[in-house]
Amino acid sequence: MTAAFGAVDQAIVVLYLICMLGVGVLTASRIRDFRDFFIAGGRLTTPLLVCTLVSTYYGLDVTFGSSETAFYEGIAAFVAYSAPFYVFYAAAAVLVAPRLRRLSAISLPEVMGDAYGPPARAAAALASFVYSAPIISVAGMGLIGATFFGLDPWVGCVIGASIALAYTVLGGLLADAMTDAVQFVVMCLSAAIAAAIVLVKVGGPEAIGARLGGEALAPLGTLSAWELLVFAGVAMTPLVEPAFYQRTFAAAATRQIVRALLIGTVLWACYDWVVVYLGLAGRDLVAAGRLPADLDGSAVLLAVVAYALPPGLLGLFVAGCVAAAMSTVDSYTLIAAGNIVYDGWQAVTGRRLSDRALLLSTRLLAAVTLAAALGLSLLFERLRDAWIFMSTVLLSTVFWPLLAVLFVPRLATPRAGRFSATVGLGLSLALFVAFQTLGVPTDDGSLAIAVTCGGRSLDVAREAGLLIALPVSLAAFAAGWLADRRRRRSA
């Protein structure tokens, strides 16, 4: 336990965890069938949708990942990485959500299956599982346990994940959304209070920039062109985001989810800015010798708040971090398990499961999902890289087929979706395995493979996989569409 983190702080965190379990028990009695469990019976209203969207989509990957990126790259973490997302959040609200509401599906893979058949549904279920396995947030809870409670990281992971698992298994999306509401206010309030205090103690971004040099405030920092391209590509994720889809299907009405996504966009932007500012402040405090010189980027946020906040408020902030992690762990565990059982199993076997079997299997698989997330979290040194890998798998598998379903239905032919989904999924996973086995470590903690092209040697980083897999997935979609057209003409 850190010196500043006292008994009051610990009591706040423990009280918060007990409250979450209480909500799970309260909502458990409302679950009658799989629809109740997976999309809360389709009765969520705008305020609850705002709470659950904001807290779910922003977990420790954003909280720790953005502050980590700001620590290394300065304000570019906001301009180059976060800002492109807002365009696609708004597009998801205005363009995607209303079209999704016209479908009768309750999950992203089911949309794929209805349009392209069982193989595409199974591929989408697997991609959604990889994307949704809460790798970063599970690892982050271990970091919090180690930093503030002196626990072994794996013990922190297991305790945090078990509590999230308990109330999710009990109450499904309703328990998840209700706890998200509390987690939303705790994470937003704690970040706002921490930023206000650090702002007074350390100074604003301009003052920090004057001390660190202009590079810290350069809009694009030291990021290379290919990194900017990958960031822009990853920012398209909200258009095919499983949690967005689930909540769109769970909304009581179309305008409720549209409003929620638009309000959420403003809150996400504010949260990003505050977290990036705290990462920048951490870099300033390291340069001034007030934080350790060997401070790791992923721990900068916790180090800054431990430095700045008094007892009590520090406990609130740690509870906010736990809230950010748990709201992501519970939601994505539910989605990952639901996708495998409801979509993957039914698509592969061709057998419809009863509500009772669906509920039992999803609850059991939730535990397996968390164990898988824990294992995967060990493969990444930087949080941002894990997030890019997960987004690459999802985008490469479902991006083009889903856009076709929603915007150009006449292009959504069975082979087009099937080819695109299977090729995209296979290639993105194959690239990842190739980089893990053949890649050499780079200075920024990633892996790269040297490629010779036209006599010039080029280092291709693992995170560039998206730039390869996404165009190939589009080519596969076009090939499938052409094959279907040729078949129709010859028939």
Next chain:
Amino acid sequence: MTVATWIAILVLGPGSVAVFAFFLRDLRQVMGDRRSAGVRNGETEVRGPR
């Protein structure tokens, strides 16, 4: 940028509390029977192809 940071803090702090207050207002509807949430404000939709 300092002004932007203060604005973000104000939106995030009081803003999140306001959203939470609206959530509490809807709590009975969300927890209630399946039809009540939309029926009361006339916003329930029947989803699916039309």
